Amino acid sequence: MTPAPILAVVGPTGVGKSALALELAEQLDAEIVNADSRQVYRHLDIGSAKPSASDRARVPHHVFDVVDPDQPFDGARYRDLALAAITDIRQRGKHVLVVGGTGLYIKALRYGLFPGPPRDVALRRHLEAEEIAAPGLLHRRVSEVDPATAARLHPHDHARLIRALEVHQLTGRPISAWQREHGFRAPTVPITVIGLTLERSELRARIAARCRAMVDAGLIEEVRTLWARGYPRTLPILQTIGYREMGAVAAGEAPLDDALAAMTQATCQLAKRQLTWFRADPSVQWISALAAPITAIHSLLVA
Numbered sequence: 001m002t003p004a005p006i007l008a009v010v011g012p013t014g015v016g017k018s019a020l021a022l023e024l025a026e027q028l029d030a031e032i033v034n035a036d037s038r039q040v041y042r043h044l045d046i047g048s049a050k051p052s053a054s055d056r057a058r059v060p061h062h063v064f065d066v067v068d069p070d071q072p073f074d075g076a077r078y079r080d081l082a083l084a085a086i087t088d089i090r091q092r093g094k095h096v097l098v099v100g101g102t103g104l105y106i107k108a109l110r111y112g113l114f115p116g117p118p119r120d121v122a123l124r125r126h127l128e129a130e131e132i133a134a135p136g137l138l139h140r141r142v143s144e145v146d147p148a149t150a151a152r153l154h155p156h157d158h159a160r161l162i163r164a165l166e167v168h169q170l171t172g173r174p175i176s177a178w179q180r181e182h183g184f185r186a187p188t189v190p191i192t193v194i195g196l197t198l199e200r201s202e203l204r205a206r207i208a209a210r211c212r213a214m215v216d217a218g219l220i221e222e223v224r225t226l227w228a229r230g231y232p233r234t235l236p237i238l239q240t241i242g243y244r245e246m247g248a249v250a251a252g253e254a255p256l257d258d259a260l261a262a263m264t265q266a267t268c269q270l271a272k273r274q275l276t277w278f279r280a281d282p283s284v285q286w287i288s289a290l291a292a293p294i295t296a297i298h299s300l301l302v303a
Contacts, residue, residue: 005192007301008035023294036100037104042067045222046218047241047243062088063085075104075107079113103281139153148174152277198290203271207267285300
């Protein structure tokens with residue numbers, strides 16, 4: 001018997017992917033596989049908009065809380081865990097619903113990854129230390145050796161910037177060249193990808209409301225708890241959106257209103273980058289998050 005096709009729900013942060021996925025999973029008798037790069041980390045709950053305990057009780061969730069904040073994680077590790085979860089779900093006769101806004105994870109799952117060099121732990125630690133000493137250094141160096149990769153990575157995306165420098169230093173070639181040769185043309189895991197979209201003003205309003213809700217839910221206290229657990233503020237994952245801005249509040253370096261505005265703006269910029277990534281993929285089938293998305297998805301699946 002041919003297994004049911006895998007369905008992925010993607011789109012910008014704040015568009016409503018998680019809520020839609022819960023309803024859809026219940027209708028399809030599906031289980032959810034995470035494709036969000038921050039929700040894989042333990043203890044990062046509020047700031048990553050991780051599904052709540054009640055959400056997980058409604059529908060089984062996979063590839064959440066799999067590493068500690070100071071442990072390395074990348075697309076290859078994600079793919080291994082996601083494939084293992086998908087195999088398990090299908091063996092139990094359930095459908096698979098992949099949900100998240102990390103385009104690289106969806107791409108890695110669908111097409112695999114180029115066979116790059118293994119991690120160089122010493123080199124990575126050296127690069128991390130240099131970034132701490134001179135913030136922005138990683139992005140500047142990637143711009144020098146691999147402008148194509150630098151153009152698509154945010155200066156705070158330390159994990160991917162370090163990987164780009166690591167590949168260049170160990171192979172003498174930019175990671176973008178390796179990726180072009182790999183091609184990402186033939187999917188090894190067939191997935192039907194549904195993209196959720198909203199008008200810009202509506203998305204921005206949702207993002208602003210969500211950022212405020214995170215603060216109200218205790219994001220600043222979550223930051224303090226992470227510090228108390230021994231995770232330093234300079235840890236790359238704690239320099240991501242929300243944790244960075246509320247860390248400044250927790251440290252007494254910024255007023256809450258200013259930090260919240262900065263968090264909202266940074267989240268809107270992230271949403272724009274996510275949309276750019278997914279819109280470059282012609283296989284994504286777009287639907288409005290406001291116009292009966294469940295009905296639209298069912299229509300796409302039976303078309």
